[in-house]
Amino acid sequence: QKEVEQDPGPLSVPEGAIVSLNCTYSNSAFQYFMWYRQYSRKGPELLMYTYSSGNKEDGRFTAQVDKSSKYISLFIRDSQPSDSATYLCAMRADKIIFGKGTRLHILP
Amino acid sequence: KAGVTQTPRYLIKTRGQQVTLSCSPISGHRSVSWYQQTPGQGLQFLFEYFSETQRNKGNFPGRFSGRQFSNSRSEMNVSTLELGDSALYLCASSSGQITSFSEAFFGQGTRLTVV
Numbered sequence: 001q002k003e004v005e006q007d008p009g010p011l012s013v014p015e016g017a018i019v020s021l022n023c024t025y026s027n028s029a030f031q032y033f034m035w036y037r038q039y040s041r042k043g044p045e046l047l048m049y050t051y052s053s054g055n056k057e058d059g060r061f062t063a064q065v066d067k068s069s070k071y072i073s074l075f076i077r078d079s080q081p082s083d084s085a086t087y088l089c090a091m092r093a094d095k096i097i098f099g100k101g102t103r104l105h106i107l108p
Numbered sequence: 109k110a111g112v113t114q115t116p117r118y119l120i121k122t123r124g125q126q127v128t129l130s131c132s133p134i135s136g137h138r139s140v141s142w143y144q145q146t147p148g149q150g151l152q153f154l155f156e157y158f159s160e161t162q163r164n165k166g167n168f169p170g171r172f173s174g175r176q177f178s179n180s181r182s183e184m185n186v187s188t189l190e191l192g193d194s195a196l197y198l199c200a201s202s203s204g205q206i207t208s209f210s211e212a213f214f215g216q217g218t219r220l221t222v223v
Contacts, residue, residue: 006150032209043112043198043214044151051209088151095164096141096200096212100150 003027006089006099014107019076023089023099026070030091033065035074038086038101047087048074079106110135112201112215120221126187129218133180133201139163140182141212142174145196157182158204186220194222 006023013019021035032051036044050056053067062075072091076083084106089099113132121127133140141164142154153166157176174184180201186193196219200212 041216043200043216045214046211049209049211094206095153095156095166097153098143098151 003097004089004091004099007102008100010103010105012105012107013079015079015081017079017106019074019079019083019104019106021074021076021087021089021102021104023072023091024070025072025091027091027093027097028067028070029093030097032092033063033072034090034092034096035061035063036088036090036098038088040085044088081106081108112199112213114197114199114215114218116218117216118219118221120223121189122223123189123191125189126185127189127220129184129186129197129199129220131182131184131199131201131215133182133199134213137201137203137213138180139202139204139210140176140180141200141202142182142184143198143200144168145198145217146194151198154184163204189222191222194220196220 004025034049035047038044048063050065053065056063060077064073086101086103088101115130139158141156143151145151156164160176171187176182196217198217200214202210202212
């Protein structure tokens with residue numbers, strides 16, 4: 001079992017829809033949970049991070065962590081075409097482990 | 109504030125050759141991590157250097173090595189290149205804090221093609 005599992009997609013949704021992206025993990029030692037966004041031909045950039053369980057909101061983005069289920073989510077409200085990118089979940093214990101990324105397409 | 113700089117941006121090498129990639133972190137950052145990104149495997153951790161010492165290592169063969177200099181710049185070397193080494197190599201710099209969160213900032217990567 002891989003340490004971090006993420007559905008690669010692609011996921012296509014109409015503009016304005018709510019997007020839900022998810023990852024599962026197996027390592028109980030993970031303490032920091034992150035979401036990165038990567039545009040084509042660019043390096044990943046940090047969107048949000050959460051420490052331990054709970055929710056965190058930043059504008060149109062909400063991150064959720066459920067450590068009991070080893071499950072994390074990123075919700076994007078009022079999705080825009082500019083949100084089209086690959087979204088990578090990442091988790092940190094002594095080092096950062098990434099999911100494979102989900103390709104997201106927002107259709108105008 | 110200048111971002112993370114990786115050079116070169118693109119490389120084409122022949123099987124069996126070796127290659128050296130360079131990463132200049134954000135000023136003041138002491139940690140540099142290297143990742144390999146491929147469509148099939150995603151972003152895989154290679155190693156992390158902090159203050160010139162390797163602090164963590166991923167599950168890659170010994171052909172992959174790195175080092176960090178006193179100015180925090182880092183180099184990654186791959187010897188005896190194989191076709192499967194074709195990938196985007198990303199480096200990320202951070203302050204290197206372990207007891208609290210420290211954001212990792214990525215460079216744009218070096219696209220290595222092995223033919």
